[in-house]
Amino acid sequence: DAKTTQPTSMDCAEGRAANLPCNHSTISGNEYVYWYRQIHSQGPQYIIHGLKNNETNEMASLIITEDRKSSTLILPHATLRDTAVYYCISNAGGTSYGKLTFGQGTILTVHP
């Protein structure tokens, strides 16, 4: 799986959009980009994943650049409950799609 690089921490005001970047410049053509988050003292929670196209679900949007070397997770209206560590992960899918390589992630703090 390709290495991903994320900022160590970010801040966001409540009600504003949180845009979390991720670099994955060595990603190969069959690797997906996954995002998980982990709220303090809980297990990781799946957010979204994508291959080439932008994706949106009830939690977030995922914007992947055309060259697939970077992506941005967007939480459109951040709340205090969105304060968590956000992990960007690349994974080739197939039978090993659950074998995820978590990095250090981005600590997102949403403040009032």
Add this chain to the structure above:
Amino acid sequence: GAGVSQTPSNKVTEKGKYVELRCDPISGHTALYWYRQSLGQGPEFLIYFQGTGAADDSGLPNDRFFAVRPEGSVSTLKIQRTERGDSAVYLCASSFLRQNTGELFFGEGSRLTVL
């Protein structure tokens, strides 16, 4: 609820003792995963089961660690001769393996402290 359940939530033991950690996956999920998370780090993959068999155990750190899933549902992670460095949160996750991508559902973890 109907999520992944892990017991115990906290376990304190002494160096050299044997420990078992249990995971009850979501009903019907065929795939089960164990991860370990040390303080300040992201989770690290340990082992993955598809049904009853261990499909990939490449993340187990050494032969003191062993996991079973005898009936394809509940799994037990076993640690022999525990060491202080084994202290961590042990996370279990499950999923449907019906497609080649998808989400893992994680439990809240078992926090192991080895004194």
